[in-house]
Amino acid sequence: MDSVIRVVAMYGFLLLVFRLTGKRTLGEATPFDLLLLLIISETTQQAMVDDDHSMTHAFLLILTFAVINLGLSIIKQKSPAVERVLDGVPVVIVEHGRLIKDRAKKERVDEEDVLEAARETQGLERLEQVKYAILKKDGKIAIVPEG
Amino acid sequence: MPGELQDAGEEFMGQTRREWVVQRMAWVVMALVLVGALVGFFGNGPWSERTAVSEGGGLSVEYQRVVRFQAQTHLVFTLEAEGGSPVTLVIGDGYLGHFDLESVVPEPESQLAGPDQMVLTFRPVRAGEPVRVSVRAKVEKLGTIAGVFTLQAGDIRGGVPQRVRIEQFALP
DSSP, rough: HHHHHHHHHHHHHHHHHHHHTTTTTHHOOOOOHHHHHHHHHHHHHHHHHTTTTOOHHHHHHHHHHHHHHHHHHHHHHHHHHHHHHHHHHHHHEEEETEEOOHHHHTTTTTTHHHHHHHHHHHHOOOOGEEEEEEEESSSSSEEEEEO | HHHHHHHHHHHHHHHHHHHHHHHHHHHHHHHHHHHHHTTTTSSTTTTTTTEEOTEEEEEEEEEESEHHHTTTEEEEEEEEEESSSOEEEEEEETTGGEEEEEEEEOOSSEEOOOOOOOEEEOOOTTTOOEEEEEEEEOOOOOOEEEEEEEEOOOBBBBOOOOOOEEEEEEEE
């Protein structure tokens, strides 16, 4: 019983923390972010495994994670409202070469981030060449070039 | 060529449809396993928590019906004392040989160990009060584990030996 409850609590907590810290936490992984993710995973593992090293416990932990993920994916497919709450929504941050500053600031994205994405994905050099830049739900920036 | 592609596509769709059926059946099984885990079929749940009481009620033991290999389990013994005299618990049948004993609380007044039994003596705090003993141990055996617990002579009520037999199952 406690195996399942531990995972449900941890899943809910991690979902809440990552949702509240914003898209860029996941999208832009600097070396320190990777280190942070390792520390988080290690702490999570300790809290869930505790001193029960049995295979049954490990199977139940994995199964519970898989079933929660599966359950939420089914719910999100049926309810776009739930999907928006759990996954967030994409945000347009550049429109016709103009950075929408208040949105970019709130999402902690700057012109340099947009230009980097524009260079990497479309080979563009200037912001004026960008029709739309969209901060996706996964924290990455999608670029639509000017016709 | 388009015909071949269509044939291959149909063949793949056939497999895909079979996979969908298997996946959805697996989802139901997975959900049922989790419900079973919550109930305690895999240890640590209400179904697994048992209490065995001796005939006469002098000895009872709370234990887990299902335990897990290399994980901690606990037993709580309630020993009825005759007046203020010490009570002696015999853990027999080599039961503790299947565990790595971690703690016995409270500490026994005396303890003796034989090849297949352990004899622990406790003194009640107040005359007539039962002694509750908590034992924590790590499971070191897979499969069925049987144990026999006895309150020793002097604590026998009305000539009935206060004895309890339990059976546990250790999952991997």
